[in-house]
Amino acid sequence: KNQVEQSPQSLIILEGKNCTLQCNYTVSPFSNLRWYKQDTGRGPVSLTIMTFSENTKSNGRYTATLDADTKQSSLHITASQLSDSASYICVVSALESGGGADGLTFGKGTHLIIQP
């Protein structure tokens, strides 16, 4: 069964510090991996989408890495801000679905709190 595991479940860091969130997956055959940010009370918003040929992708202070061999991804947040407080969800798409959203496996998310 396709699975996506995220760690840690929750994380508290001080404003201005960096942090890294982890995602391990067993989805096969792999198509792409996405990181979403979900603010409290809102829908998820896409941060990055990476295919197997991409091993790093940035979106402002967010940098995602992908190791398709070990089936691991990380999301690094640099110089955290209070607005980074949110849940971060890792989502992996299976190739057999054509990479379409009906073949997505969602992680449970990492809840990040930035303290002033």
Added chain:
Amino acid sequence: NAGVTQTPKFQVLKTGQSMTLQCAQDMNHNSMYWYRQDPGMGLRLIYYSASEGTTDKGEVPNGYNVSRLNKREFSLRLESAAPSQTSVYFCASSEDPIRAFPYNEQFFGPGTRLTVL
């Protein structure tokens, strides 16, 4: 552009009541989806519509029905609500998965928070 909109934002039902959650998108996307999100669990797909006129079951379809009214609108109906359906419901849309492959990005609505007593 409003993106993906959902109504209502909040709803409280009694067991056995019925209701329809509405979703609309203005991005001319072919595909639309309904998910539910429960504490401690990842988003789970209820139903999806790959294109206008088609609908398919997802991971957790029992107790729900859907209608793809037109290209813009995709509704989710609970015929006889149960406490187990208390959840936050998200609608999402995306371009055609094949045409947009492999970067088929999903856009989510703000969610409907449903409580069934």
